[in-house]
Amino acid sequence: MRTKTTLPLVISSLAAGLLITSHASAMPPTLNWTAYGTGTSGNAQIMAISQLLQAEHGTQSRVIPGENDTMRMTPLKTGRVDLCACGIASYYGSEGVMMFARPDWGPQPIRVISTSLASFGLGMAVAGDVELDDIADLEGKRLAYLRGDDALNKAAEAYLAFAGLTWDDVERVDFPGYNAAFDGIISGRADAAITTTVTPAAQRLAASPRGLQWPELPSDDEAGWARMLETAPYFQPHDVTSGAGIDAEQPLASASYPYPIMVSNADLAPETVRGLITTLIESFDAYKDNAPGAKGYALENQDMTWVVPFHDEVVDYYRDKGIWTEAMDAHQSALVDRQALLKATWDAYQADAPDDEVAFIDGWMETRRAALQEAGLNPVF
Template sequence: MKSTLHRLAFTALGMMLTGAALAQTNTSGLPSTLAWSAYDVGSGGYNQAVAIGNALKQKYGINLRVLPGKNDVSRTLPIREGQVQFSANGVGGSYMAQEGIYEFGAKNWGPQPVRALLLNNSDQILSVIAAKDAGIKTIADMKGKRVAWVIGAPSLNQNITAILAFANLTWNDVKKVEFGGFGAALDGLINNQADVAFTSSISGKAYQLAKSPRGANYPIIAHSDKEGWKRLQALAPFFFPFNGTEGADLSPTQPAESASYPYPVLMTYAKQDPKLVKDMTQAMLATFDEYKSAAPGNVGWALDRQKFGWVIPYHEGAVAVFKEKGVWTAEHESNNNMLIKRQTVLADTWKQVQSRKHADDQAFAKDWMESRAAALTKAGMDPVLKSW
């Protein structure tokens, strides 16, 4: 009897160990270790990447190393240099990198051949957040207030530029306060060094501000103000009107009338191995149920929330997945091909500008922006790209 119990016990233990081993079997096709760059620690993008890493670990035994970056350049550089395979990036490291504008118009950058895998379109907002005690209820109320400027982060700064334009304001109408990173900018609000900063409503820092003595609120960007929206989208065409219901001090019964765009953007470069991209995309979709509730905003990674007509092309490896799932249309293919052609026009023009002599960096930048606009116009493309 005792030996029989021992055998049953060992059999049960063996089954448990086998089950555990099977749970850790890597059937994804992905390497055992992956690396992503992401936004700073405490941001919504970083928290999501960590949650996704946990799901990959549980389902496939894959280790995901998340490299935080303070700005667009520091998040995109590791992809360019091959230090990470993918990035949970923003519009700066995707759209602006593609276009070769702002920091990406510097001589050591230029237009980048970026590609998307998946876009996160959650119920959060990507907009300005204000300390409640600053009394900023609308964008017009930002006049004269202290506004955070993040060094080396063109997406954050240009986003605020566009939002200011909504109310016919510029940086000359506010007090610019410089910070070294996204996290530092939000800390600046908490510490009463600034009154307004750009954020994701689901970032850890937004929650910290809301719980701080200063409190938080989202200045209204009225959806009915059509002229305001024309001014905003002329500078930041990737924005769209949105009622945010997820994030600090937000809920379905307490929404914010504001603006948003996809964030994060899981992206890579065109040169990345199509099989690796396909396997990564499939793994993201296969583990969705495991991570969708593990961090604020993760629901936005769902396949049915993708915007296939956004402003950067999808990688061929990701497109293969979408075609297999029957969600990729001829219209999507046409738009993707147009965006890839646009990148070719930009890259060719950049080479021409680089081949010419310039008196200084300012002359180089002027030549690039003028040549860029002329080349895109000649190719039948709008210099300011708009999504559909």
């Protein structure tokens, strides 16, 4: 099971201001971002960070709202923006899968600057009238499948894998969308669906006659977590304190992944990245309470061995602070090598790829899988 950095002495020193560095990095006069739409916590966090960057560096921020993964990722791909406050699609882009398996996409040279891990989680919402002692009791139950939502369906697959189950072990019930799935649970046409714990849909189910329950994913179930991470390696154990029916005093042992994930392309100017990561870490107290979920950017929440590589300058910053270890460096190198392999495989595949989009995607996914397996790596998809 993946672990985050465990360097309490370094972290406490930073928090106490004992390791102070200058913010005099040559930040640009303007930073262009893309983020979730206005009114979302992700957008509010970037606005709070942008205000701090202006105060400390004089850097103005232009934030372009994007309502879906493609709208947020496209400006980064084309160079229209410097940074994306993205969701898990950033990982899919790095891997060249799902919507990024199309001919106009392919594996992207994405690098992490920072991530936010907030108090909510991604859980399996199960109707309260279903007999359920643990996640394995989903066997034979009616599980919502969302047409066109590969990311949430992959999350549901990962939850099933935790219990050693697959879609073949449940009754799959297809729905046209997210809200329709919860309407289906409330009306008795399904029993469970994957969701973030704080969504209005989960609140509606909790308030319905059927009620709501969340199966736990015990962090000490090493076999369960190994199966889950084999299916979706971007998850991590998380004690959830926010959500429908969840008592903050009795956290739910569940799973999560960062949101937002602040990413750039690999070639973003080092001085920009240094100024940004320095501000995010060393001025944390100045913005942590200025937007919902902003506390998630704390140093102790940064997973140094996650599934997308850090920008080189972020690595240098953590190394300078004494946080970066040899194990982290080996993991980083492996991720960079994986990206390079995927890009080389994509370039070679495109040279003689079919014109039909469906055939193109099928052929790419088969070629991608073969290349990763030949290198001894988990294709995941």
